[in-house]
Amino acid sequence: MNRSYLLGLSAIGVLLTTSPMLLAVPGMVQPAIAQRVVEVTPPSNSTNVSPTAFISGQFDNAGNIETNSVRIFVNNQDVTSQSSITSNFFTYRPTQNLPPGVNQVRVEYRTNNGEQRTLGWSFSVQGQPIQLTSVTTNAGVASLNTGSTLTVTLNGTPGLQASVLLIQDGRNVRELPATETSSGVYRVNYTVQSGDRSGDVAVVGRLRRQTQSVYSVVAQPIAFNTSIGTPPGGNTGGNTGGNTGGNTGGNTGGNTAELQPRFTNYQDGGRVGRNGFTLNGQTRPNARVQVNILGSATVLGVPVGGEVIVDREFTADANGRFEVQVPPPRVAVPGLRYRIRAAAIEGNQVSPTTEIILRQQIDR
Incomplete structure (x- = not known):
């Protein structure tokens, strides 16, 4: 083999192993390091670059560039x-x-030999941090019935994409786009529909910029109650003859305080076991009792979803007693809490809702 050819190969090998600069391939976009351009600013693949940073580079083969051929693209x-x-x-x-x-x-340019060359590099700019300072709703402690309007307001960084997530049962998610009504203030209105499921709804606000998103959870879930409506005409006529002479005639025309269910074996804040439990209650004889039980996890004190464990109607016996068998959740979650709601119905009369929260026993 020709000795000069071997020496040429050896020289190229030394160049490739000792020099960080490689010759450009005409017409091909390659990293700046391969283009005999050095000291690029911002550096290739750098992160957290200021949005006001200037862009520059040095031609290593100085004097071999047709200056009027250079074109810069950002x-x-x-x-x-x-x-x-x-x-x-x-x-x-x-x-x-x-x-x-x-x-x-x-960067595109021609050499004095007429060769067209192209180089390129990239870097990441860190934008203004996204801030979501608050998420509030117009819902108080009362349930939102069919036709009620839920208003959610987000406050944070202006000029972003905003939305509200309504999460029910820990897995059913409805995303509602929010409108920026003034700088940094986003709002969405949602009317509760008859087809919505009754139960707790976690409200989550989200602000997004390209691939960056921040979330904030409303500390207290809201409640949709679409299964119990206000009876036509309210309670008009419901007490006809009911209170005359006190409680004559037993519970005829009765009183709402007696109809409202109460739990007899657990009090608010009580502890239950990990393998399910039995809930005993008292209402009027033969009244229908609608019971909704939601098991939810708590992260840093904020409920973030849960599982509907019981959602059905029970009928009290002749003594007004009813019993609910509460199974364990499908997925064991540390720190589980049960939010229990019950309302009783007798004829056209609907009782106020009774609510208690029970917590799963912590193993020691």
């Missing part, structure tokens, strides 16, 4: 006319903030 926008270019150096200072996320630079 995110595919030609910024050559706003750049300073010499045979040794180029620089561009953005006239407005660089967008957050990945930014790309491309």
Whole structure:
């Protein structure tokens, strides 16, 4: 084999192993390090770059560049006319903030030998941190019935994509787009529908910019109650003859306080076992009792969803007693709590809702 050829191969091998700069392939976009361009700013693949950073690079093969052929592109926008270019150096200072996320630079030029070359590199700009300072609703402690309007307001960084997530049963998610009504204030209104499921609903606000998102959970879930409506005409006529002479005639026309169910074997804040439990209650004889039990986990004191464990109607016996068998949740969750709601119905009369919260026993 020709000795000069071998020496040539050896020289190329030394060049490739000792030099960080490689010859450009004409017409091909390659990292800046492979283009005999050095000292690029911001550095290739750098992160958290300021949105006001200037962009520059140095031609390593100085004097071999046709200066008038150099074109600079930032995110595919030609910024050559706003750049300073010499045979040794180029620089561009953005006239407005660089967008957050990945930014790309491309430089095209010709050598004095007429070869067209292209180089490129990228870096990541850290935008203004997204802040979601508050998420509030117009819902109080009372349930929202069919036709009620839920208003959710988000406060945070202006000019972003905003939405509200309504999460029920820990898995059913409805996303509602929010509108920025003033700088940094986003709002959405939702009317409770008859087809909505009764039960607790976790409200989560979200602000998003490209791939960045921040979330905030309303501390107290709201309750949809679409299964118990206000009877037509209210309670008009419901007490006809009912209170005359006190409680004559037993519970005829009775009193709402007696109809409202109460739990006899557990009090609010009580502890239950891990393998389910029995809930005993008292109401009027033969009244129908609608019971909804939601098991939910708590993270840092904030309920983030849960599982409907019981959602059905029971009928009290002749003495007004009723019993609910509560099974364990399908998935064991540490710190589980049971939110229990019950309302009784007799004829056209509906009692106020009784609510207690029981917590799963903690093993010691």
